[in-house]
Amino acid sequence: MIVAFGSGRGRVVVQVEEGLAEHVAALFPEDLSLDAGGLPSIEVRARDMGFELVRSGPPRRVELSRSLPDLLVSLEHTLCRTLLAAEAESAHLHASGAVVDGRAILALGPSGAGKSSLALAWSEAGLPLLGDDVVLVDSAGWLRPFRRLLKVDGELFASRGGRPEETLAFDPDAEEVWYDPRGAGGWADAPAPPGLVAWVTFDGSDAVRAEVLGEADALRHLLDAVMGSGVPPALAMDRMIPWLPECRAVRVGFGSAVDAATLLVDWLRAAPLPDDAAPGSGA
Amino acid sequence: MTASPRLPECPRVRDDVVFRALAREWVVYDPVTRNLHVLNVTAAMVWSLCDGEHAVDHMVQEVRDAIEGAPPEDTVRRDVLGALETLASRGLLR
Numbered sequence: 001m002i003v004a005f006g007s008g009r010g011r012v013v014v015q016v017e018e019g020l021a022e023h024v025a026a027l028f029p030e031d032l033s034l035d036a037g038g039l040p041s042i043e044v045r046a047r048d049m050g051f052e053l054v055r056s057g058p059p060r061r062v063e064l065s066r067s068l069p070d071l072l073v074s075l076e077h078t079l080c081r082t083l084l085a086a087e088a089e090s091a092h093l094h095a096s097g098a099v100v101d102g103r104a105i106l107a108l109g110p111s112g113a114g115k116s117s118l119a120l121a122w123s124e125a126g127l128p129l130l131g132d133d134v135v136l137v138d139s140a141g142w143l144r145p146f147r148r149l150l151k152v153d154g155e156l157f158a159s160r161g162g163r164p165e166e167t168l169a170f171d172p173d174a175e176e177v178w179y180d181p182r183g184a185g186g187w188a189d190a191p192a193p194p195g196l197v198a199w200v201t202f203d204g205s206d207a208v209r210a211e212v213l214g215e216a217d218a219l220r221h222l223l224d225a226v227m228g229s230g231v232p233p234a235l236a237m238d239r240m241i242p243w244l245p246e247c248r249a250v251r252v253g254f255g256s257a258v259d260a261a262t263l264l265v266d267w268l269r270a271a272p273l274p275d276d277a278a279p280g281s282g283a
Numbered sequence: 284m285t286a287s288p289r290l291p292e293c294p295r296v297r298d299d300v301v302f303r304a305l306a307r308e309w310v311v312y313d314p315v316t317r318n319l320h321v322l323n324v325t326a327a328m329v330w331s332l333c334d335g336e337h338a339v340d341h342m343v344q345e346v347r348d349a350i351e352g353a354p355p356e357d358t359v360r361r362d363v364l365g366a367l368e369t370l371a372s373r374g375l376l377r
Contacts, residue, residue, distance in 0.1 A: 215307065216305060232314065233317065237301065245306055
């Protein structure tokens with residue numbers, strides 16, 4: 001898995017576990033170098049010994065129109081696709097998640113729903129993360145982290161006391177910053193079974209609104225979150241159906257990611273759900 | 284009585300659609316449309332009989348025999364045909 005990706009002082013560094021280094025190196029062909037004007041050289045290292053690639057030398061133009069943040073976003077996207085391809089036996093959920101007392105919370109929802117904000121809140125609360133955008137489901141139906149740096153809204157990050165200028169690949173004009181959770185709760189170090197699944201929507205409401213979901217609605221949301229890069233949805237479904245009898249499922253609207261993240265943790269720890277006795281219709 | 288004109292004599296479900304039982308309901312997942320459909324108990328029984336070998340009359344009898352109290356045949360037939368037409372309208376039959 002990727003263990004580091006970022007820039008600083010004139011170079012981009014990508015660190016991956018041994019075995020994947022060649023995949024990553026393939027992203028940086030020999031003739032790739034970057035625009036002049038202080039943009040970085042690229043360095044790819046295996047975390048363990050056995051591989052090291054340094055691309056340096058006189059910078060040459062690749063795409064003048066690309067700013068450093070754009071270039072890094074593109075590289076990161078390509079890296080993620082490559083790393084997910086190496087996880088083809090897993091189901092890939094478009095979700096964020098964290099582990100609480102050995103069980104996982106998953107937050108599902110479209111881009112912009114607040115998944116990364118919840119992941120940031122969980123991380124800052126000291127919880128080990130499963131991811132902020134992708135979470136893996138292994139063949140046993142347990143959840144494993146996809147260690148991508150969190151990509152969070154810069155204003156939100158600063159409003160919570162974060163220092164954007166200390167994050168990786170910071171650019172004063174970038175709307176988002178990359179956040180490394182290893183400075184807080186870190187990554188989950190073992191697979192975890194799901195305990196709570198939440199379909200989340202950032203709706204700006206003052207209070208967190210929630211509705212309990214029946215099994216079919218929960219499964220529908222989970223299937224909607226299955227990405228095309230892993231096992232087919234029908235196979236993913238068979239890994240997720242066993243979750244349903246024990247796993248709580250809610251639909252949540254929120255304005256404060258911290259409040260919502262806290263409530264979801266409380267619900268996972270068996271606090272009463274908003275309407276525990278009357279789940280929503282499953283049809 | 285025969286099946287609706289839109290239905291084959293012996294309906295058959297698509298091979299690629301996945302049927303699964305949850306704790307309190309039944310679902311079918313269409314991998315083409317990525318839709319999950321929830322079935323009631325009658326539709327689930329009908330689904331299990333849509334193997335291309337059971338005629339509608341046979342389905343009606345099987346479903347009626349499975350229901351405690353044996354409701355009137357006309358009622359069961361209406362429910363079976365309704366379930367079949369729903370499955371067909373959702374593109375789940377061959």
